[in-house]
Amino acid sequence: MPRAARSAARPTSRTRTVLTVLALVCAVLPGAWVAATASTGSTSAAAAGRTWVVDAIDPATGTSGLNRWESVDTGRNIVTIAVGDTVEWQFDRASQAHDLVSLPPRDPWDEAWDFSADWAPGDGSDTTFTHTFDEVGTYNYWCSLHGTTMSGTVVVTDDANNTAPTASPVVALDTVTTNVLHATANATDADGDPLNISWDFGVAGARSSDNHAMHDYVAPGQYVVRLRVSDGRGGLYAQDFPITVTGGGGTTEPPADDALPEIDALAAGGPSLTAAFSTQVTTRGTLAPFAAWTSADGPLAGEATMVRRRVSTYTSLSVTGAKPSTSYNQVHVHEQPCGVGDGGVHYRFDETQPFAEVNEIWPLFTTGAGGASGLVEVTKPVRASAKAVSLVVHDPAMASRRLACADLAPSTSDLVYVWSFGDGTTATGADPDHTYAAPGTYTATVTVTHGSGAHAGHTSVSDSVQVVVGGGRPTPTPPPVPPAVPVVDSTPPRISQLGPRGTSASARPTIRVRVRDRDSAVRKKDVVLRVDGRKAAGLRYDAKRGLVTWRSTKALAPGRHVVRLVVRDTAGNKATKTWWFKVRPRP
Known part of the structure; x- marks a missing residue:
């Protein structure tokens, strides 16, 4: 469909007013209604229902911006239509797989609706989804693959004379705490209608109906603050505000006990006096099906491993119990535990860049005749942050359906790294650089503990590594001395x-x-x-x-x-x- 003709015309409020006047004239002057109808035939046809176009937009790789829904008419992720109108979602500006899933009501004026569909680049850019709205209300939807960054709203009204509310919102984080949000709606209505305000802070259960609202975020991260203002007559003001919280002391998932991940100390020396150190952290998880999923092929099972180190993240996955000879092309690392929103949205290395394979971890696999994947391995040239906490396998036939998940444990979100470089100096951080005062061979040790919660500092794990800097030579290591008593059992239960x-x-x-x-x-x-x-x-x-x-x-x-x-x-x-x-x- 040509972009110039993508949204068909429907009567404006002025046109509807003219029709009303003509109807009154017809009541007084016989025959006038026939003439009026003939002269406005195109408008009457449009009244049967207009089609509104919404695009799925994916920014090009390497450019700024996020995946989003965008109305051709408004340039935003919200469109206001009349009862009987149709919304058509198009994908000629999309380059990644998407789904469109209706969301349950969140505000009193929201309506429930049932819609779910999937699109992938191989389906063709001319593929569309359509839905005709026959009831007044507000209808919310999203792409579950891309989360709140790709949500949208359809407002359906039957009052052509109503003016929607307006607002001049101010949303800002406290500059001192950097985790306390101040949000003011500054909403008004030209018709003088009483307004209902809804603030959603992007955290489960956190809502406010005040003009000036505040929220204390307990964990750093990316959030989407959502403002909705309703006049009770179908008029809605909507705006979303992506924010970055840098303060707060919470964790993605507080450890249930004092468990710490496996660590290895790594070092790279050389002819200079500066050495690059890295703490290699290994987490593991067991793949288990979501409770809502049943299949004649049996439940998915398997093991997942993630190894994070300086400028490298290795992820492996092995799966059994899947459909035989099937390509599972929707497998991703996610940023929430399996029990929170079924893993939440995809984990991205750079949250300023769009969702795409180059910016995520996708351990895709194809099963053999027995429904097993074998060992799948993916290595990315950047260290994943603590927000990479789970691995989710989606249904290849419907990406919005999540089949199984593995939590990568123990949690790495509150770890504290302390290095001792073997020359009397120390530093913190997972991957520090250190410059020695003289050439030689040094033994550096990293110690990792919990930095928050009830187990802060109670337990620790350590590892050491030898590094040579400034042209020095390693001290020869004497051959190992056999133990006086041979080790009989070194295998754990x-x-x-x-x-x-x-x-x-x-x-x-x-x-x-x-x-x-x-x-x-x-x-x-x-x-x-x-x-x-x-x-x-x-x-x-x-x-x-x-x-x-x-x-x-x-x-x-x-x-x-x-x-x-x-x-x-x-x-x-x-x-x-x-x-x-x-x-x-x-x-």
Whole structure:
């Protein structure tokens, strides 16, 4: 469809006024109505319903801006239409896969609607979605692949004489705290209608109906503040404000216990006196299906690993239980845990750049005849931040449907890195540079602890690395001395058959885990189970069968619960497993 003709004309308020006057004249002058109808035939045809065009727009790679919906008529992500009008979403300005998913009501004037569709570049730029709106109200939608940065609104009204509210909003973060938001609507209405104000701060449950609203963000990050002003007659003012919060002391997901990730100290020296250090951090996760997904092919399972280091992020994934001989072309690292918004939106290295493969982590895979992926590996030349917290597999036939997710644990969001460079100096940060005063061989050590929460500073992990700077030579390492007593057992216990997983219909489910150790014994006192960070009292352990069982004496609250098992054998080897399940809300 040519862009010049993309939105068909419909009667203006002035035209409707003329029609009203002509109708009154016809009541007095017989025959006048026939003439009036003949002279305005094109307007009457348009009254049957106008089509409004909304584009899906993807900025070109390397340019600024975000993926967005944009109305051809308004240049914004909101369009106001009449009852009986149709909205047509087009994709001739899109270069990435999108879905369009209706959102449930958030404000009193919102209406519920049911719409879901997917588009991909291979579908063709002439592919469109259309929907005709027959009821007054406000209808919200988004692309679930790109989150709140790509949301839109359709306002449907049957009052042509109503003037929508206007506003001069001011949205700013406190310059001292950098995490307290001040938002003022400054809304007015030309018709004098009483106004209803809604502020959405981009955080679950955080809302305000005040003209001047404030919100205290507990975690740094990117948020979208949403203002809606309604006059109660179909008129709506809407505007979104992307903000960056740099203050606040919260974390993406506070650790349930004192678990710390695996770390390795790395160093690069050379002929100069400056060395580049890096803390390599490894997190892992177990892929589990979302509770709402069922399939004749069986539930997806597998393992995910992420290794972050200086200028490099390695991600691996292996999947079983998928559809045989199928290309899974929607697999991404996400920025929320699996239990929060089903993983939230895609993680991006640079949040000022659009969603695209070059700016994200996509471990895509194609299954074999048995429904397995094999080992999938992706390496990106930049270190991922702590916001990369989960890996989500989408349905290849409908990207808005999320099949399975793995939390990358333990959390890295509150880690503190302290380096000792072996020359009496120290520094903080995951990847510092250090210049030595003299050539030589030095041993540097990094120590990692939790920086916040109940476990701040309680536990730590350390690793050391040797570095040569200024042309020095490493000190020869003497051959290892055999231990006086040979090590008999260095293999930790094996933990398997974790349960429950997914969703439990019981509020008091029985947790069962199998523990095996081939070379050493496992005693009950060396088995520790925690549920939501609390040590489980009344644990039972059948050493002969290797079975750990526990049932809560009180009903668990509906929602997600995190379980962590720590086991040591008599040789001192330690094994841990962390998983989660959901308690179904009571009807």
